[in-house]
């Protein structure tokens with residue numbers, strides 16, 4: 036349609052004619068002229084908020100950006116290569132997160148499709164985001180559905196995202212710079228964006244609710260546990276604390292639902308929740324609906340106060356203890372902690388291996404605390420003389436833990452003296468640490484075997500899945516006030532290689548906490564990453580970094596972009612390497 040015909044059609048709609056447009060489009064055109072005084076012939080430039088305003092918008096939408104990010108990433112993966120761009124706007128229409136193809140950056144900028152652009156109807160005229168904010172429903176605003184001539188090449192499909200109190204929180208928009216003429220060509224986009232918005236609401240509700248019951252609902256038993264349609268959050272008395280949009284539609288229309296008991300709005304009571312838990316087959320977890328239909332329910336019980344590790348059941352039953360606090364659920368660390376807990380009370384000498392800063396000494400201390408030994412001697416092997424060794428050990432009587440840091444640095448005389456000391460003092464239990472592969476430690480073999488009764492390997496930070504937990508815990512413990520990381524700073528840190536491991540992480544966070552103004556550490560507050568350390572050894576072999584591909588992918592939960600950042604390559608290289616290595620993501 037030419038510009039003149041578009042303007043002429045808007046004129047006819049204003050006079051009350053039906054031109055075959057969707058009614059929400061005609062209504063929006065009328066508002067554009069009559070309420071906002073807009074002129075469709077004028078090609079207004081995109082409305083971009085200032086840097087400072089954008090920071091404010093992003094800050095207020097921080098929780099939503101964090102909840103939406105992985106949903107947006109997976110949606111962007113689904114449409115990759117098809118020229119779609121994804122925008123997440125806040126409830127005011129300002130774009131606070133953005134995914135687009137770098138190849139089209141210029142085109143996207145000139146169409147106003149980038150961070151900070153304001154797509155509210157009163158500024159941008161009829162458009163996907165604006166219409167979605169007004170109608171609070173998913174919409175497609177296709178080509179000349181747009182009010183202003185500047186936007187009639189675009190096709191925008193947008194779905195609303197609601198917070199758990201039922202308020203509009205954000206809009207997820209998927210836009211095309213060039214699209215086929217029929218509007219129906221965007222039906223698939225509509226389905227994708229609506230599904231993504233539903234999942235973001237679900238993720239947000241789950242993240243808010245660790246101490247509450249969550250009842251997830253689905254119309255099909257097959258999808259109940261994997262991709263439910265709706266969810267409600269309940270307190271211990273069964274009162275509704277929050278819900279997703281789809282759940283709200285299942286409740287009666289009359290009056291507010293928040294604070295009411297679940298049995299007043301659905302045919303299920305708090306006492307039924309245990310019967311709807313995962314140990315029952317999905318098809319048995321039926322909830323009769325008042326209209327005669329049925330839904331399937333999945334009740335998730337409140338989490339116990341803080342589960343720090345995903346270890347084995349029996350290990351969990353042994354409870355907290357000094358070792359449990361070493362991991363936030365990383366599977367490798369959980370196994371290590373489990374082994375350490377079993378070995379700690381005995382007298383077997385342990386050799387703790389791992390790159391610099393991974394926490395070997397910290398593990399040694401925790402093992403000592405979980406042991407029966409009373410005395411604790413902690414010695415650095417570099418420069419250690421036989422006299423100093425003898426002197427320090429003389430002072431300790433009774434069962435004593437002797438930590439020998441960096442055993443590879445022990446000189447020959449001290450190694451001989453250590454052998455003699457261990458002969459004389461059977462109550463000394465050694466916990467030796469090393470950055471080297473045990474096979475490369477130069478030390479008399481008899482002594483080596485006396486030190487390495489069992490080898491415990493501490494994983495490097497880049498292989499750990501509890502990086503988020505470590506960051507949050509360090510900030511909480513060491514930074515003054517309530518300092519948090521912005522989503523972009525967190526994403527940047529998640530992508531680093533951490534050659535200095537936890538020690539480096541702590542330093543980076545301390546620097547960032549000191550530099551940031553206010554309570555949020557942003558990207559520019561982070562010091563640059565340091566070069567890989569020569570002590571970082573075999574696990575990340577610089578001759579064959581791809582040998583660690585599968586481990587890195589697992590540590591990144593198969594997030595290709597994050598893995599790409601860790602290797603310092605782009606996503607397509609990672610994909611090629613995955614194919615070459617014949618790896619498959621876990622289901």
Ligand SMILES: Nc1ncnc2c1ncn2[C@@H]1O[C@H](COP(=O)(O)OP(=O)(O)OP(=O)(O)O)[C@@H](O)[C@H]1O
Nearest residue numbers: 361362390391392393394395396397398470537538
């Ligand atoms: N599990 C953990 N949780 C939190 N902080 C940790 C953990 N492990 C180590 N750290 C912190 O990381 C830093 C380095 O730890 P540690 O000195 O034990 O490393 P290391 O492997 O012995 O290093 P090196 O080999 O260079 O001596 C310390 O500040 C320690 O408190």
